[in-house]
Amino acid sequence: MVYGICFCPVSKKQELKDSKVADSKTLTEAERENLFEKLDEAKSYVGWALQILSPNTISTSMLQRTKYNLNALSHDTAIGLVQYALDNGVQLKEVCKQE
Structure with missing residues (x-):
């Protein structure tokens, strides 16, 4: 399983939205590759x-003897990604929800 986090300044929220960022499961492989190229081009923000x-x-x-189910593993992985961003100086102020 692959988990990811993507973030940008709130001031660039519209640019990110215009890129048509979406859950990868809703995109074709070609759309994912195109989107990755757009995100790579936007690496300044x-x-x-x-x-x-x-x-x-x-x-x-x-x-394991002490079970660690998939929901807990997923939860902890997502929290770990957010913590990674925070540890690297990202100031989390807003979460964009997909519409």
């Missing part, structure tokens, strides 16, 4: 990070 959980990590976590 867009930041992002990924966390990849291998099948082995997921399986091992779920089969």
